Amino acid sequence: FVLPIKDQGLFRQQCYINGQWVDADSGKTIEVTNPATGEVIGTVPQMGAAETKRAIDAANAAWGAWRKKTAKERANLLRQWFNLMMAAQEDLAIILTAEQGKPLAEAKGEIAYGASYIEWFAEEAKRIYGDIIPPHQGDKRIVVTKEPVGVVAAITPWNFPNAMGTRKAAPAMAAGCPVVMKPASQTPFSTLAIAVLAERAGIPAGVLNIVTGSASAIGGEMTSNPIVRKLTFTGSTEIGKLLMQQCAATVKKTSMELGGNAPFIVFDDADLDAAVEGAMMSKFRNTGQTCVCANRIYVQDAVYDAFAEKLKAAVAKMKIGDGLKGETQQGPLIDMKAVEKVEEHIADAVGKGAKVALGGKRHALGGSFFEPTILTGVTSQMAVAKEETFGPLAPLFRFKTEEEVIKMANDTEFGLASYFYARDLGRVWRVAEAVEYGIVGINTGIISSEVAPFGGVKESGNGREGSKYGIEDYLEIKYMCMGGI
Numbered sequence: 395f396v397l398p399i400k401d402q403g404l405f406r407q408q409c410y411i412n413g414q415w416v417d418a419d420s421g422k423t424i425e426v427t428n429p430a431t432g433e434v435i436g437t438v439p440q441m442g443a444a445e446t447k448r449a450i451d452a453a454n455a456a457w458g459a460w461r462k463k464t465a466k467e468r469a470n471l472l473r474q475w476f477n478l479m480m481a482a483q484e485d486l487a488i489i490l491t492a493e494q495g496k497p498l499a500e501a502k503g504e505i506a507y508g509a510s511y512i513e514w515f516a517e518e519a520k521r522i523y524g525d526i527i528p529p530h531q532g533d534k535r536i537v538v539t540k541e542p543v544g545v546v547a548a549i550t551p552w553n554f555p556n557a558m559g560t561r562k563a564a565p566a567m568a569a570g571c572p573v574v575m576k577p578a579s580q581t582p583f584s585t586l587a588i589a590v591l592a593e594r595a596g597i598p599a600g601v602l603n604i605v606t607g608s609a610s611a612i613g614g615e616m617t618s619n620p621i622v623r624k625l626t627f628t629g630s631t632e633i634g635k636l637l638m639q640q641c642a643a644t645v646k647k648t649s650m651e652l653g654g655n656a657p658f659i660v661f662d663d664a665d666l667d668a669a670v671e672g673a674m675m676s677k678f679r680n681t682g683q684t685c686v687c688a689n690r691i692y693v694q695d696a697v698y699d700a701f702a703e704k705l706k707a708a709v710a711k712m713k714i715g716d717g718l719k720g721e722t723q724q725g726p727l728i729d730m731k732a733v734e735k736v737e738e739h740i741a742d743a744v745g746k747g748a749k750v751a752l753g754g755k756r757h758a759l760g761g762s763f764f765e766p767t768i769l770t771g772v773t774s775q776m777a778v779a780k781e782e783t784f785g786p787l788a789p790l791f792r793f794k795t796e797e798e799v800i801k802m803a804n805d806t807e808f809g810l811a812s813y814f815y816a817r818d819l820g821r822v823w824r825v826a827e828a829v830e831y832g833i834v835g836i837n838t839g840i841i842s843s844e845v846a847p848f849g850g851v852k853e854s855g856n857g858r859e860g861s862k863y864g865i866e867d868y869l870e871i872k873y874m875c876m877g878g879i
């Protein structure tokens with residue numbers, strides 16, 4: 395199998411440890427398939443604890459020289475890395491779509507989005523300021539500095555195989571921390587390609603290491619090894635909780651970007667066409683497989699039917715297909731397990747009285763393709779109200795009052811993204827302040843940007859990625875108390 399990329403050097407089937415491209419000790423590999431075709435596109439090493447330990451040791455050895463570089467020196471290397479990534483945008487997007495399934499246009503967008511974190515944190519590296527605090531005694535002076543936390547372990551998911559990696563590696567490296575990263579086994583090639591570019595950009599050996607293979611063995615070493623001072627994870631709440639427990643034994647810092655159950659509220663004073671447009675982007679981007687995808691769409695009584703009709707008309711126009719071919723707007727789901735989850739949610743809702751307004755079944759293209767689906771008459775008793783579907787299913791709930799919908803929106807253990815459409819200024823403030831979420835999209839369905847803090851409350855995790863706040867997750871505060879003055 396040969397990917398249609400210009401620079402074949404970007405497609406690596408080995409791991410990157412201490413500046414070397416290496417295989418697993420056992421020689422074993424894992425196959426990676428294209429979810430649109432079922433075709434095997436390549437293999438990656440099946441590594442475990444021993445290789446991970448070597449990567450951690452290499453990172454630790456590289457740390458001293460890396461943190462001693464001036465912020466500007468690190469920034470210049472990161473900038474070069476960013477430039478190479480943007481120059482390779484087309485090839486990186488093809489690799490991404492081939493392993494992940496999203497339409498090529500979305501994949502290109504993800505490469506630019508992923509690269510933007512490198513650019514942003516290269517700039518932020520120079521602004522890691524400390525503090526001088528007026529002392530509590532006359533003969534003392536208080537100085538506060540910020541230091542890199544140390545070796546960072548990162549575990550990333552398959553839904554944004556480029557951007558979830560850069561969003562962790564860039565702030566860590568900018569702050570002066572070396573990184574050991576494990577990508578999801580479904581989508582390792584995008585991360586390995588990033589490492590190729592880091593190497594070409596002149597990032598020193600050991601500063602960025604990539605290991606692929608057994609999640610539990612690699613994760614076990616990352617969380618138990620005392621050299622690792624910080625674990626940053628994006629994935630399910632279930633695995634996030636497990637990793638937090640594992641990290642407790644050595645009191646590691648953690649950043650957790652976990653599951654969501656985003657409410658998307660359409661009030662009766664909303665611009666309905668704008669709300670439909672926002673819902674389309676928030677719900678169906680990446681075939682509904684993002685942790686900020688609208689999961690529960692609440693529509694106020696008076697506009698419910700009109701919104702449902704308009705949404706149906708928009709969804710019916712979507713082109714489904716192989717992301718690498720034609721003008722596809724929706725690719726396949728990542729695997730059959732994901733398809734089954736969508737089917738379960740539809741069956742549960744229909745069994746409890748919901749109606750299928752559009753779609754509702756596997757797509758004629760076969761494999762893990764699924765029809766974009768709209769359900770009406772959805773209620774809080776249905777599974778989709780409680781769990782993240784992570785697929786192209788738009789369930790429409792009906793509500794009467796602002797008070798009622800705020801209660802419904804907050805009735806979940808999750809708290810990542812939320813959205814609402816309204817024009818009344820008083821309502822906008824009331825609702826924005828009342829929803830228990832880390833992110834609130836107001837009259838917009840797209841909220842991600844490297845300049846803004848991304849992260850959740852409640853069981854959606856801790857820490858923030860992006861913005862001036864994002865680098866704090868990779869810094870420790872040191873307080874120097876100078877006496878005898």
Ligand code: ADP
Pocket residue numbers: 549550551552576577578579609610612613614628629630631633634636637
């Ligand atoms: P998803 O349901 O999106 O696949 P997961 O939380 O299972 O979410 O996976 C996110 C990332 O966590 C992936 O890289 C996966 O390999 C990794 N992972 C899964 N199980 C474990 C584990 N026990 N320890 C460490 N990492 C894990």
